[in-house]
Amino acid sequence: MDARPNDLQAAPFFAEIAKGPEGAQAHWVKTNDGLRIRVGHWQSEATTKGTVLLFPGRTEYIEKYGPAAGELANRGYATVTIDWRGQGLADRMLADRRLGHVVDFQDFQKDVAAALDLADRLALPKPYFLIGHSMGGAIGLRAAMEGLPVKACVFTGPMWDIHIAPMMRPFGKLMGKIGPVIGLGGKLVPTTDLQTYVLANPFEGNTLTNDRACYQFMRDQLTAHPDLALGGPTINWLGQGLKDCAVLAAMASPALPCITFLGKQEQIVDCPAIHDRMARWPGGELELLDDVQHEVMMEAPAVRTQVFDRMCSLFDQHR
Template sequence: MDARPNDLQVAPFFADIAKGPEGGQAHWVTTSDGLRIRVGHWQTKTTTKGTVLLFPGRTEFIEKYGPTASELAARGYAAVSVDWRGQGLADRMLPNRLLGHVDRFTDFQKDVAAVLDLADRLALPKPYFLNGHSMGGAIGLRALMEGLPVNACTFTGPMWNIYMAPAMRPLGKLMGKIGPAIGLGGKLVPTTDLDNYALINPFEGNTLTNDPVGYQFMRDQMTAQPDLTLGGPTIQWLGEGLKDCAALAAMDSPKLPCITFLGTQEQIVDCPAIHDRMARWPGGELVLLDNVQHEILLETPKVRTRVIDRMCSLFDQYC
């Protein structure tokens, strides 16, 4: 289990803020288009059932998934997560590192390929499973459609469409389409902020979690390691995200066991798109979580335990 290829490039890993299983590590990997991204993994002597690929959302980074990795390790699973291009310690896409940007949403699949390559080189236990959160749900869904080698999958608040107020949706679509064409693709979406949401908004009235401990955990991580912080998205990101979500919506669901968890207080991603996808996922299950917001894996301990128990119960059937 401890054998490691000699050519791996060790990357910074902030175990003190991750609060994951002991022995967590991170490595630099290079994508097929030459970007450097960071991949983290947790493996212990007892994580022999398989490995869960934890695909993070926008603004997120490896260390945020430390507590989830601990929960998975307690149930026998290793875990891998990633700093997608443009966030965390991965190469940022614009000189202003606080701008959340991507050239094309399909570029994230190059990051997925690099994650899988590292997992194989590390000989992490198989089979592989997937949990995609928020933007990671969109990246994960496309990866599944393109043959991601997992035995089963789960999603938490997946971004299968971008939430916008009904009155704003036509303007958002137009801005995402026209903005890049007239040289505004690298500009911040006007309704967002360069500062990270959790750092500038108090817990009271937040749109992420009902658990004050989970909310403070996110704030403390970014305060301790400011380089991990990301602000609002660019117009290019918005346009590309809308385009990729529309393309995915037109495709059939993968023939793969799936559970999707959605909070009844979800305010970040588009809920109708999730209901639509799961209604046409053969054998898929949509679990609605009462009084739960977007950050399902940073909700109250009772919610987290329920979700991860269900998640691992599914994975256990396909080990």
């Protein structure tokens, strides 16, 4: 169904790799600091219960969440998701588009505001709900703390701190402070790669998912559309990420119903920070998943069914 106002600018959307519900649309929107980002949505006559604001992780892009949008649509919910600044088809921050960079982590809130404005202009069904994955979990937590108009929230492997070797943490913080001053803020973090993770690493031994089909799905997407790919983070991204996580950790949890899903094989984000946050989230639930890695929404079919059933049960309770 096309509810697009006449003044919105259509953006490319690669339906053939998204494998989501029919009728998806993508739009270009401008943030209040002048960047062009891409926002996509899935809506149909069956998605009347509300709209999920799905905040992706670092390196991700709209099409990756086609299957998730299908799961949500099957349970009555529309989906909005986003190419954050510096990734997907949104404006990249550096001349070398392979570098994952941000000037200030709070700049992502400008992207949130632009996506929310689009959802309102499209008159997508309300109420709104939040799913934040990985880096999107950090962005989503801050947004929720600052009054994002959602009725409930879900997080999957949220980046409430970065999993980093203890000896590297002081280096990361230090370089985050002085890197930009000495001209290194835009340099790749040592030990990371300019090639995107799923193309640089085989399925065997990967740290994202135990489901071979989901891993191949991600590889196929980036092989078909290389412009969606993103490599490792810059020194400034790491320093800003560590700083923002520390600031968020000192803040109280928002007064929202919440479930957080964490794979017991998580290796990407910092698990103690997740346990700490959920221990002081009144009414919040932490669900630990056996034989699951970082990509909670891209694991075996039985896991996906369990997770999306629980998510939408929460949303149904708070409509």
